[in-house]
Amino acid sequence: MNKILITGALGQIGTELASALCERYGQENVIASDVRPKKETDEIVDCLFIPLDVTNPKGVAEIVQKHNVGTIYHLAALLSAVAETKPQIAWNVNMNGLYYILEVAREFHCSVFTPSSIGAFGISAPHDRTPQETIQRPSTMYGVTKVAGELLCDYYFKRFGVDTRGVRYPGLISYKTLPGGGTTDYAVEIFYEAIRSQKYTCFLKEGTYLDMMYMPDAIDAAIRLMEANPDRLKHRNAFNVTSMSIAPEVISAEIRKHIPEFEMNYRIDPIRQAIADSWPNSLDDSAAREEWGWKPTFKLPEMAADMLEKLSKKLNVNNLLDHE
Numbered sequence: 001m002n003k004i005l006i007t008g009a010l011g012q013i014g015t016e017l018a019s020a021l022c023e024r025y026g027q028e029n030v031i032a033s034d035v036r037p038k039k040e041t042d043e044i045v046d047c048l049f050i051p052l053d054v055t056n057p058k059g060v061a062e063i064v065q066k067h068n069v070g071t072i073y074h075l076a077a078l079l080s081a082v083a084e085t086k087p088q089i090a091w092n093v094n095m096n097g098l099y100y101i102l103e104v105a106r107e108f109h110c111s112v113f114t115p116s117s118i119g120a121f122g123i124s125a126p127h128d129r130t131p132q133e134t135i136q137r138p139s140t141m142y143g144v145t146k147v148a149g150e151l152l153c154d155y156y157f158k159r160f161g162v163d164t165r166g167v168r169y170p171g172l173i174s175y176k177t178l179p180g181g182g183t184t185d186y187a188v189e190i191f192y193e194a195i196r197s198q199k200y201t202c203f204l205k206e207g208t209y210l211d212m213m214y215m216p217d218a219i220d221a222a223i224r225l226m227e228a229n230p231d232r233l234k235h236r237n238a239f240n241v242t243s244m245s246i247a248p249e250v251i252s253a254e255i256r257k258h259i260p261e262f263e264m265n266y267r268i269d270p271i272r273q274a275i276a277d278s279w280p281n282s283l284d285d286s287a288a289r290e291e292w293g294w295k296p297t298f299k300l301p302e303m304a305a306d307m308l309e310k311l312s313k314k315l316n317v318n319n320l321l322d323h324e
């Protein structure tokens with residue numbers, strides 16, 4: 001079998017995708033890569049790891065050729081809040097990195113999965129049940145690179161026949177690897193702080209509804225889409241996917257069902273609040289459901305219960321959920 005390469009594999013998604021791909025296709029068929037070296041504390045499966053900066057086209061080509069790579073899960077990117085602080089670097093990593101991956105995929109006949117985001121929409125898109133196809137005028141560098149990336153991936157499919165596929169992920173909630181500097185990070189931090197101190201200060205204001213998804217569903221979406229029958233795909237880059245539309249006080253109330261003493265207050269970060277306000281409240285994911293059978297497993301209650309249980313074990317907090 002041709003090998004599978006993951007770029008940005010030490011990040012929030014990559015660490016969990018690597019395990020899932022190894023389990024499904026065999027550890028010997030998966031190569032993890034990242035711009036930074038792997039550390040003892042990285043919770044990534046023990047497959048082959050190769051340092052790779054995606055802004056180095058020669059490095060990308062060498063790995064793909066040498067290891068006979070057939071599929072690339074291209075996760076290397078800067079997330080929304082970090083990208084706003086370093087827009088030039090974000091353009092370089094998110095756009096030039098993607099361009100080099102697509103060029104190598106064209107030359108060596110690889111298929112490519114590239115995640116887009118709810119950040120690919122802006123204030124002028126409908127905010128509730130945002131359609132699969134609608135106006136996309138984001139106001140952030142992150143969003144600009146996501147829309148341009150979707151278009152570039154479609155172009156490589158139509159013009160060169162590269163099998164490009166992608167989803168517009170919402171905020172992802174997980175317990176293995178911390179998020180990398182996004183606007184939706186509060187939805188992970190809140191669980192850590194609920195367990196550590198039973199208090200959390202949220203940087204988004206009450207009533208800020210955004211789509212979210214638990215990591216097992218996000219991993220399932222990526223693999224399911226890459227395995228989907230291409231004849232059924234009317235869209236490619238990128239499919240709206242979602243599991244739940246929630247605001248900070250909604251997660252807080254759910255956590256209180258397990259930890260009654262949990263308290264949340266607010267200190268608004270104006271930059272991340274402005275980003276969140278420009279994003280959809282909820283997505284319409286019917287195209288993904290129809291074209292490749294997308295169906296999430298976790299809603300808010302199941303996600304919160306699982307997060308609290310797994311994180312309590314990880315953080316070695318034993319008696320907090322004992323009353324359940």
Ligand code: NAD
Pocket residue numbers: 007008009010011012013014033034035036052053054055074075076077078079093097115116117118168169170171172173178179180181182184
């Ligand atoms: P992350 O920030 O956790 O991980 C990204 C990884 O990319 C990091 O390990 C980083 O070291 C690496 N990286 C940065 N620059 C690189 C370079 N030049 N070359 C190689 N690697 C580099 O991000 P993530 O959450 O795992 O996101 C992966 C993809 O999914 C991104 O495209 C992101 O936009 C998208 N996405 C994520 C979310 C989410 O909530 N996590 C939501 C929507 C879309």
Ligand code: SER
Pocket residue numbers: 079080081116117118119169170171172181182183184185
């Ligand atoms: N979670 C991501 C972010 O906030 C959404 O793309 O940047």
